[in-house]
Amino acid sequence: MDYIFPPIARPSVPVRGQTRSFAVRRIFCVGRNYNDHVKEMGGDPARSTPFYFCKPADALVPDGATIPYPMLTQDLHHEIELVIAIGAPGRQTSAADAERLIYGYAVGIDLTRRDLQAAARAQGQPWDFAKGFDDSAPCGQISRLADTGLINEGRIWLSVNGAIRQDANLRDLIWKAPELLSNLSHGVALQPGDLVYTGTPAGVGALVPGDRVTGGIDGLGEIGVTIGEALR
Numbered sequence: 001m002d003y004i005f006p007p008i009a010r011p012s013v014p015v016r017g018q019t020r021s022f023a024v025r026r027i028f029c030v031g032r033n034y035n036d037h038v039k040e041m042g043g044d045p046a047r048s049t050p051f052y053f054c055k056p057a058d059a060l061v062p063d064g065a066t067i068p069y070p071m072l073t074q075d076l077h078h079e080i081e082l083v084i085a086i087g088a089p090g091r092q093t094s095a096a097d098a099e100r101l102i103y104g105y106a107v108g109i110d111l112t113r114r115d116l117q118a119a120a121r122a123q124g125q126p127w128d129f130a131k132g133f134d135d136s137a138p139c140g141q142i143s144r145l146a147d148t149g150l151i152n153e154g155r156i157w158l159s160v161n162g163a164i165r166q167d168a169n170l171r172d173l174i175w176k177a178p179e180l181l182s183n184l185s186h187g188v189a190l191q192p193g194d195l196v197y198t199g200t201p202a203g204v205g206a207l208v209p210g211d212r213v214t215g216g217i218d219g220l221g222e223i224g225v226t227i228g229e230a231l232r
C-alpha cells in the first residue's frame with residue numbers, strides 16, 4: 001500500500017518477560033464501576049449503571065514518561081484503573097466463557113479533563129474531549145494471564161509525590177472482568193489488541209506540573225509518570 005504520508009507506528013504496550021509487544025487496536029473505558037467513586041462524583045449507586053467510552057489508541061503513554069500538562073483544562077485528574085488486555089476475538093460472549101478473551105492485565109491511568117467532563121455532563125454532551133485527548137492513557141507493562149492467573153481482588157492504589165490519593169480493592173468493582181467483558185462483547189465484537197480500562201475507585205483528584213504520579217495493583221507491578229509543563 002502506498003500512503004500519502006507515512007502511517008504512525010502501531011501503538012503497543014510491552015509485555016512483562018517477553019520480547020514481543022502487545023499491539024493495541026482500541027481502548028475501551030468503563031465509567032462508574034466502583035460505588036465509592038459514583039458517590040464522590042455526586043451520583044447514586046442505586047440508580048447508576050456502568051457504561052463505556054473510548055480513547056484513541058495513540059493516547060497511550062508508557063511507564064516512565066513525562067506528560068505535558070494538557071491543553072484546554074485547568075483541572076486534570078488522575079484515575080487509577082485495572083486494564084484488561086484482550087487476546088482473543090469475542091462477540092456476544094457469555095460471562096462463563098469470557099476468561100478466554102483475557103491475554104493479560106496492566107496498571108493504567110485514565111487521565112481526565114474534569115472541568116470539560118463536568119461541562120459536558122451539564123449540557124448532555126459527549127465525553128470525548130474530556131477523556132480522549134493526547135497522552136490521556138498511561139499504561140504500564142502487561143502481565144500475562146498465563147503468569148498471573150485470574151485477578152479478581154487485590155489492592156489498587158495511586159500516589160502523587162509519595163502521598164496516597166486512591167487506595168481500594170478490585171473486589172469492589174461493580175462489573176468484574178467476566179461480566180464486564182461479556183457485556184461489552186454484546187455491544188462490539190472484541191478483538192485481540194483491545195484494551196479495557198475497567199474504571200476507577202474513589203480518591204480522584206487534580207494534578208499539576210511537576211507532580212510525580214505512581215500507581216500499582218497487587219501482582220501487576222507499578223506505573224509511574226510525571227506531569228510536565230504545558231507545551232506552548
Ligand code: MN
Pocket residue numbers: 029030031079081110199200
Ligand atoms: Mn476512568
